[in-house]
Every structure is written in C-alpha cells, then in structure tokens.
Amino acid sequence: MTKASDLFIQCLEQEGVEYIFGVPGEENLDFLDSLSRSKQIKLILTRHEQGAGFMAATYGRHTGKTGVCLATLGPGATNFVTAAAYAQLGGMPMLMITGQKPIKKSKQGRFQILDVVRMMGPITKFTHQMASSDNIPSRVREAIRLAEEEKPGATHIELPEDIADEQTDSVPLTPSQVRRPTADAKSVRAAVTQIEQAKSPVLVIGAGANRSMTSRMLMQFIEKTGIPFLTTQLGKGVVDERHPKFLGCAALSSGDFVHRAVEASDCIINIGHDVIEKPPFFMRQKTPDMDAGPTVIHISTRTAEVDPVYFPHIEVIGDIANAMWQIKQDIVPNGGWKFDHMLAFRQAEVDHTTPLEQDARFPIFPPYLVRAVRDVMPEDGIICLDNGIYKIWFARGYTAYRPNTVLLDNALATMGAGLPSAMMSAMLYPERRVMAICGDGGFMMNSQEMETAVRLGLNLTILILNDNSYGMIRWKQANMGFQDWGLSYGNPDFVKYAESYGAHGHRVTSAEHLKQLLAETGASKGVHLIEVPVDYSENDQILNIDIKTLSKNL
Missing domain, CATH: 3.40.50.1220 (TPP-binding domain)
Known part of the structure; x- marks a missing residue:
C-alpha cells in the first residue's frame, strides 16, 4: 500500500515533471512531505500564488510540457485565477494543484471553503476534486494529457487533506505515445x-x-x-x-x-x-x-x-x-x-522607424529603447514583456530571430506576468541572456518575486519603464477626449527597492547611459534592475500613421 500523496508525486514524476511552483498551506502538508522525498521534482517557493502560476505557464510555453503549481484552499486557490486564465487563453500547458479541508468529515464548518472546482470550470480545460485515492493515477494522467493537447491550456486538481492521507494500492499510469494526425x-x-x-x-x-x-x-x-x-x-x-x-x-x-x-x-x-x-x-x-x-x-x-x-x-x-x-x-x-x-509597405515602415530609433532624448524615447535592447541582446536572448503601451513598440520594432525569444501576452494581456515569466526563462536557460521589460505599474503587481529570483541565484536584467502612471490607459483616456484623471501615482525608489532584496539597482540618467547599463548588466551575474524614465508623449503622432505622407514609393 502507498500513501495517496506519495502516489500523487510518483504520478507527476512519471509525467516528467521537474518543478512545482507555489505557496503551500496547511492543507498541502501531506503533499509537501511527499514532495520533500522526490529526487526528481524541485519545489520553487514563490512569494505569491500568481507568480507561481505565471512561472508554471511560462515553463509550459517554452517546453510544451505541463508546468505545475501548488496552492492551498480558499485565498490560495483564488490567487491562481489570473494565472489560469493567462495559460488558458495563451495556449500554455499548466496543472494547478490546490488543497482542501477534509471532505469526509468536517470539523471547521465552511471556514475558507469555496467551490474551487466550479470556480475553475470556465477558465480551465479540466477541473476535478479527488474523492478517492484510487483515482489519482488516471486523473493526473488526464489532467496532463488535456493540458498538453492542442490547444494547450490550464487544468486543475483539488486534493483534500483526508484523501491525501489515504492508503491505496494504485500505481502510476504510463503516458501514451501520441502524434498529431496529418492533413487530408x-x-x-x-x-x-x-x-x-x-x-x-x-x-x-x-x-x-x-x-x-x-x-x-x-x-x-x-x-x-x-x-x-x-x-x-x-x-x-x-x-x-x-x-x-x-x-x-x-x-x-x-x-x-x-x-x-x-x-x-x-x-x-x-x-x-x-x-x-x-x-x-x-x-x-x-x-x-x-x-x-x-x-x-x-x-x-x-x-x-x-x-x-x-x-x-x-x-x-x-x-x-x-x-x-x-x-x-x-x-x-x-x-x-x-x-x-x-x-x-515594409520598406516604408523601415524608413519611418529608423530615424526614430536614433532619437536620443531623455526621458528615453520608446523607439530608441527598442533599438538599444535589440543591440545588446544575443541572437538567442529572451525578452519577457509585461503589459503596457511599450508592448506595441516592441512587437512592431524588435526583430525576433528565433521562436520564443520574445515572450509577450497578446491573449489575456495581463499585467504582472513579465517578471515571473523572465524568471522561468532564466531558470530554464541559464546560459542565455534574459531580460524582463515591465512598466512601473505591472512590475509592482509582482515585484515581491525579486526575492525569489535572488534566492534562486538567477542571472536576470529587469527594465522598469517609469512614467509614474498606468500609461497605456492614460494614453487611451486622452485619445477618447477624457480629462487626465485617476491614473497617476507615486513610485518607490526603485534602486533602493532592488537593493533591499539583495539585487543590484541602477537608474538611467541619459540615452547613452542606458546603452552603457544594458551592456554592463549583461556582462554581470545576478539580478539587475534598471529604472528607465520614458517619454510616451508622442505615441499619437507616431502610431497614428498616414502612410501616404511617409513613403514616396507607394
């Protein structure tokens, strides 16, 4: 006989799982104890469940294999919701495992209890509560099969405390060999x-x-x-x-x-x-x-x-x-x-963009920033963008040389994913240069994961594009004729903030200084944060394009 939580870990090992990202709770303790004895799977303790979910999804995006993340019941599970939607819409295979109070005998009434399975239904491909330890092998196999099957996405299994502690004689299932059908x-x-x-x-x-x-x-x-x-x-x-x-x-x-x-x-x-x-x-x-x-x-x-x-x-x-x-x-x-x-038309775009990339004003002009980043990134370097107006600049102007070297989210388009995504990339590819590019708003939504990055010994550069506001919405607010209101805020001293986590903090003071810092941090180990003041004032003039006036060839 085998303890159910041990069997669950064995099933994940059979599936080739390498990491579990998460924030365990009381309801996960049997699972956590079993995980501690795994020689294959490493626990990556994060500072927020959302960061764990984003890392698991990015693992799936890079590898095509299922990224796995762990949370407790109630508030831990609800913190997975955005990451679940991120993976589901973005086509990234991910399995979320959440705990639950005992389902056979309850001693705490409804404390912290939500119907997490129903909550996950609309944003996953598969969601299931384990009611019997004997079903663990088939449910884990099915969750991972569906997570990876085209279109990939998020799946979820709830493991209650009392089920995790059961004894069972079930054994892991072997994954089947599958090839996609050919076209007619x-x-x-x-x-x-x-x-x-x-x-x-x-x-x-x-x-x-x-x-x-x-x-x-x-x-x-x-x-x-x-x-x-x-x-x-x-x-x-x-x-x-x-x-x-x-x-x-x-x-x-x-x-x-x-x-x-x-x-x-x-x-x-x-x-x-x-x-x-x-x-x-x-x-x-x-x-x-x-x-x-x-x-x-x-x-x-x-x-x-x-x-x-x-x-x-x-x-x-x-x-x-x-x-x-x-x-x-x-x-x-x-x-x-x-x-x-x-x-x-392509030549017209090149003719239009090239002079903008040389505009060395300060605060930094977005096309100049894109060119500066491209110039320092190796051919296999990976940039991971959070969500904001700069995403449009990089999508248009940053030349991608290889698949999955520009990670951006054009599905859920959530803020807060840039840093965890870059952390996962740096873990998977320690020999490649990785850069997170975040607005000040998106960065602060998961900035606590800097501690995780430092603890893991990652080599990572984080660009914080600082305009002291939710800049993309502010830009649209102006375009729609509304008054400039409700979207500006103050920021911490990002240099000191980085240093408080044990990272290296830098602040750009000129266009030339940006290039210097990008080169220096790329040659250095550890986590480097670079605060980049940006100038979005001419978004309108540059993005609203009248091609007839820009190209003599057309």
Missing part, C-alpha cells in the same frame, strides 16, 4: 490550387504556429515560393524576422504599415490562427455592392473558430509542419505573383 490530401490540393492561382498571396503566422514549432518547414516554404510573411504578436520569431520577405508584426488593430500590406493580397495563408489574438486582418461577407475580399486559407491543428470577422474559405487541418511540408512539395511557384507593393 484533398484539402492540401485545394489550398495549393488556390495559392497557385492567386496574384499576391501572403503568409500570416499566428500563435498556433509558435506552439507547434513549425519554424524550419515555414522557412523552407518561404524560400521555395518567395511568398512574403507577417506575424501576429504571438507568432513573433517563428521565422527569423531578418528575412527579406518579412513584412512586419500586426501589433496594432488596423491601419499600420503591415495591415496595408495584407490589404494588397488576394490570398491570405493563415497559419496557426487563434481567435484570442486581435485579428491581423478583417474578413467581410460578399454583398451586391462590395467584393468579398481575399481568399483565406486556414492551416492549423484545429478547425477554424468562426466569428464575425473570420470565416475562412479553405481549411487544412492537421499537424501544421506536416501540412506545410505537403503544400511545399506540391506547389509550383507562380512566376506571375506580384509582391512589390507589399514589400514597399
């Missing part, structure tokens, strides 16, 4: 025919292509056909953005250079589209007085989720890399394809 040959042929007959096809690379790691096959397709490509924010880096056929990233909702390039296409090959992202283009229904617009080909592991602006004409469903290989093998490049107009 007729759908592949229909897609090939449509692309060959098009005048100006274009590739749009979305979130699902990043999860499926399609980089090599997409590059081969682009090299064979010469068809230009753009990305969504969650598709950044799938194909090296230094490629001459790269058109840009859809960081704004509409009207940007890259959207004009898409409008010049008559056939959009949409790879790994996920409706959680802001659409990179808008479809329209054909009416008597309006053309239907371009043909849209949906290539993904899942059929298209239709909404008012997305209803594709052809769907190729199966493993994305294999589907692209089939299309690449079958397609005959059309010598009549025209891409000059699309590429001219």
Whole structure:
C-alpha cells in the first residue's frame, strides 16, 4: 500500500515533471512531505500564488510540457485565477494543484471553503476534486494529457487533506505515445490550387504556429515560393524576422504599415490562427455592392473558430509542419505573383522607424529603447514583456530571430506576468541572456518575486519603464477626449527597492547611459534592475500613421 500523496508525486514524476511552483498551506502538508522525498521534482517557493502560476505557464510555453503549481484552499486557490486564465487563453500547458479541508468529515464548518472546482470550470480545460485515492493515477494522467493537447491550456486538481492521507494500492499510469494526425490530401490540393492561382498571396503566422514549432518547414516554404510573411504578436520569431520577405508584426488593430500590406493580397495563408489574438486582418461577407475580399486559407491543428470577422474559405487541418511540408512539395511557384507593393509597405515602415530609433532624448524615447535592447541582446536572448503601451513598440520594432525569444501576452494581456515569466526563462536557460521589460505599474503587481529570483541565484536584467502612471490607459483616456484623471501615482525608489532584496539597482540618467547599463548588466551575474524614465508623449503622432505622407514609393 502507498500513501495517496506519495502516489500523487510518483504520478507527476512519471509525467516528467521537474518543478512545482507555489505557496503551500496547511492543507498541502501531506503533499509537501511527499514532495520533500522526490529526487526528481524541485519545489520553487514563490512569494505569491500568481507568480507561481505565471512561472508554471511560462515553463509550459517554452517546453510544451505541463508546468505545475501548488496552492492551498480558499485565498490560495483564488490567487491562481489570473494565472489560469493567462495559460488558458495563451495556449500554455499548466496543472494547478490546490488543497482542501477534509471532505469526509468536517470539523471547521465552511471556514475558507469555496467551490474551487466550479470556480475553475470556465477558465480551465479540466477541473476535478479527488474523492478517492484510487483515482489519482488516471486523473493526473488526464489532467496532463488535456493540458498538453492542442490547444494547450490550464487544468486543475483539488486534493483534500483526508484523501491525501489515504492508503491505496494504485500505481502510476504510463503516458501514451501520441502524434498529431496529418492533413487530408484533398484539402492540401485545394489550398495549393488556390495559392497557385492567386496574384499576391501572403503568409500570416499566428500563435498556433509558435506552439507547434513549425519554424524550419515555414522557412523552407518561404524560400521555395518567395511568398512574403507577417506575424501576429504571438507568432513573433517563428521565422527569423531578418528575412527579406518579412513584412512586419500586426501589433496594432488596423491601419499600420503591415495591415496595408495584407490589404494588397488576394490570398491570405493563415497559419496557426487563434481567435484570442486581435485579428491581423478583417474578413467581410460578399454583398451586391462590395467584393468579398481575399481568399483565406486556414492551416492549423484545429478547425477554424468562426466569428464575425473570420470565416475562412479553405481549411487544412492537421499537424501544421506536416501540412506545410505537403503544400511545399506540391506547389509550383507562380512566376506571375506580384509582391512589390507589399514589400514597399515594409520598406516604408523601415524608413519611418529608423530615424526614430536614433532619437536620443531623455526621458528615453520608446523607439530608441527598442533599438538599444535589440543591440545588446544575443541572437538567442529572451525578452519577457509585461503589459503596457511599450508592448506595441516592441512587437512592431524588435526583430525576433528565433521562436520564443520574445515572450509577450497578446491573449489575456495581463499585467504582472513579465517578471515571473523572465524568471522561468532564466531558470530554464541559464546560459542565455534574459531580460524582463515591465512598466512601473505591472512590475509592482509582482515585484515581491525579486526575492525569489535572488534566492534562486538567477542571472536576470529587469527594465522598469517609469512614467509614474498606468500609461497605456492614460494614453487611451486622452485619445477618447477624457480629462487626465485617476491614473497617476507615486513610485518607490526603485534602486533602493532592488537593493533591499539583495539585487543590484541602477537608474538611467541619459540615452547613452542606458546603452552603457544594458551592456554592463549583461556582462554581470545576478539580478539587475534598471529604472528607465520614458517619454510616451508622442505615441499619437507616431502610431497614428498616414502612410501616404511617409513613403514616396507607394
């Protein structure tokens, strides 16, 4: 016979779990004791359950394997809610384990007790209360299977105290070997025919292509056909953005250079589209007085989720890399394809952005900041963005060379995830440079995790973009004609704040000083925080683009 909590740990070990992130409580003590004897799984004690959830989700994002996090009942479980939604919308495999009071005999009434299983229902793929220790192997296997199955997401298991202490003769289940199905040959042929007959096809690379790691096959397709490509924010880096056929990233909702390039296409090959992202283009229904617009080909592991602006004409469903290989093998490049107009929009964006990147004013101008960060980051360096107006700047202007080197959240778009995400990246890849880029508002939502980063001995640079306000909402407030009110605040002395945790604190005093600090911290060990005063005053003028006045080529 085996104690149930020991069996739970054995099941997680069988699944290849390496870490459990969390804040244990009284109801987790049996589980914690069993975990202490594991030779495979390491407990990462965080300072808040939300930080633990963000770290577990980021582990899933990087590896494709399930990240695991732990909390107690009641307030511990409720603190997982934002992280659960973050993983669920963002397609990151994660398993949350929460404790609960005894379910067979209660001695404390309803103290701290919430129906956590029902609470987790709308924001997870699977949620279950363990009512019998004999079911632990099958429930753990199912939770992890569903977390990793396309589309990946969050799962949850509640382990009550009395169940954790039971004895059972159950044993762990072995994970099955699974491969994604291949696309149907007729759908592949229909897609090939449509692309060959098009005048100006274009590739749009979305979130699902990043999860499926399609980089090599997409590059081969682009090299064979010469068809230009753009990305969504969650598709950044799938194909090296230094490629001459790269058109840009859809960081704004509409009207940007890259959207004009898409409008010049008559056939959009949409790879790994996920409706959680802001659409990179808008479809329209054909009416008597309006053309239907371009043909849209949906290539993904899942059929298209239709909404008012997305209803594709052809769907190729199966493993994305294999589907692209089939299309690449079958397609005959059309010598009549025209891409000059699309590429001219990309050149217009480069011409527009390059002078802005040289603007060395102080406080720091966002395009200058993006260029400075790109210049110091190695090819495999990882930047992890929190949520704010600067996310648009980095999505548009930061050239991604490899998959998962630009981690941003264009799904839940929550504040507070930047630092924990960077911490997880630094743990997984200690040989690579990792940088968290956070607004002052988002950073303070989980700034306590600096202690965790220092305790773990991580090598990490944290940029705090300081404008003493919730800057993105303040910008929108002004754009919508409201008075400037209710969004400004004061900040701590960030240098002293970092030092109080045992980290190194720095404050930028000029544009040149920013470059110097970025270089110095990259060559140093430990956790470095750099406070960067920023100037968002010209967001309007730069992001609201009149392309006709900016490019003589169009």
